[in-house]
Amino acid sequence: MTAPRAGDGPADRDAGGPPRDATGQAPRDALPGQQFGGDLLTEIFNNSMDPGYAAAAKKGRGHTPLGVAGRVLALAAIGFLFAVAYLKVVADSPATTQAREKLVSDIRRDQTTADKLESDAEKLRDEVSGMRDQAVREAGGDAKHLRDLEAVTGLGRVRGDGIVVTVGDAESAKDPVTGKPKAENSDGKIYDRDLQKIVNALWYAGAEAVTINNQRISGKTTIRAAGGAILVDFRPVDGPYRIAAIGPDAMRKTFENTPVAKQFRALASRYGLSFGVRDSSKMTFAAAGDPQLRLAEPVPSPSPSPSTSPSTTPSGGGR
Structure with a gap:
């Protein structure tokens, strides 16, 4: 019986060798020495995808129209959401502008009110100072010295x-090209x-x-x-x-x-x-603002100690 030659039977194709033509010769792009045992790197490059993944991809191509339709619907939904958000921002823009203008108006009004109150406080402070000086003079005190102390502490007009x-x-130095700081x-x-x-x-x-x-x-x-x-x-x-x-x-x-x-x-x-x-x-x-003064309370006097109490002084021992 004649021994089978390499490439004649299916066992050689399953062995991982390179494909052969009808004459049993390896193609010209096969590297020398790889005709009979195969090469792992060549196999990886020629068949980079696992057969299971290839089968799944082939199966998925059969559902391509449905996948495209799903992507179209998703993009349409995203576009719709963006349009709704844009319209919402545009619709709320006048309200935002009005709220900002109202806030600025409130700040200016409050600042005007604060300035008026500060002016009124300054006038009342002058009236109080005048009445106090008169009371000090009637009591025989030195009102000028009191005013000098107010000037030093910042509580009186000077x-x-x-x-x-x-x-x-x-x-800030400016850029010679752009002219910006x-x-x-x-x-x-x-x-x-x-x-x-x-x-x-x-x-x-x-x-x-x-x-x-x-x-x-x-x-x-x-x-x-x-x-x-x-x-x-x-x-x-x-x-x-x-x-x-x-x-x-x-x-x-x-x-x-x-x-x-x-x-x-x-x-x-x-x-x-x-x-x-x-x-x-x-x-x-003008005088400075009224300071926040802290009131002090007197500390209670301690009770007299026994050593200084007259009742405990030794008889005949005092000097």
């Missing part, structure tokens, strides 16, 4: 001559601590009363930052900042010789922030 210190942020220069910006330094330097120079943008500074005033704004007694102030002080004639010279003034002159020269000092006459500072 008039007089002094100086005005003006500081402001440096101008570049990134903000933090070294040329005025911070809350800068205003604190100037106010303390003015007190050192002999100031009797100080204001920042017409807001009176008292012993309980806070100067702090909140976000990007500077607050003076919880009220925002904008630059350029005007720090005015009433005091003696030599106050300007003393202030300009302080380390704080020298530091700000150097900062203005180096980073471009604004800093200036000028004389000002006949200034009037």
Whole structure:
């Protein structure tokens, strides 16, 4: 019996060898040495999909019209939802605009009311001060000394001559191509601590009363930052900042010789922030807001100790 040649029977096709033509020869693109045992990499490249996945894909192609219809319906539903959302936004836009305008109007109305109440409070404060001074004089007291104390603490109106210190942020450099401001220069910006330094330097120079943008500074005033704004007694102030002080004639010279003034002159020269000092006459500072005072209660006197009680003093032992 003649032995079967390789490729003659089905056993060789199942062995993973390359396909052959009618003459039993391997195709020309088969690599040498792979005609009889096969090559795993070649098999992977030629048949990259598992037969099970191939069968599933073939089966799915039979339902292609239904899959396309489902995708069309899904896209239509998404488009419908977007259209409804857009119409809702457009319909609500007038209501949103009206709500914003109403909010702005309420803020302006409340601000006007607050300004009027503050003016009324200032008038009532003057009336109370007048009646108090009259009562002090009738009682033989020194009303002028009381007014001086109010001026020092910021609770009384002050008039007089002094100086005005003006500081402001440096101008942002502009892009030569676009003309738009570049990134903000933090070294040329005025911070809350800068205003604190100037106010303390003015007190050192002999100031009797100080204001920042017409807001009176008292012993309980806070100067702090909140976000990007500077607050003076919880009220925002904008630059350029005007720090005015009433005091003696030599106050300007003393202030300009302080380390704080020298530091700000150097900062203005180096980073471009604004800093200036000028004389000002006949200034009037309103009183600061009424502080929230805390009432103190007297501490009860302790009971006398036995060692100091007269009833327990040894007989004949006192001196």
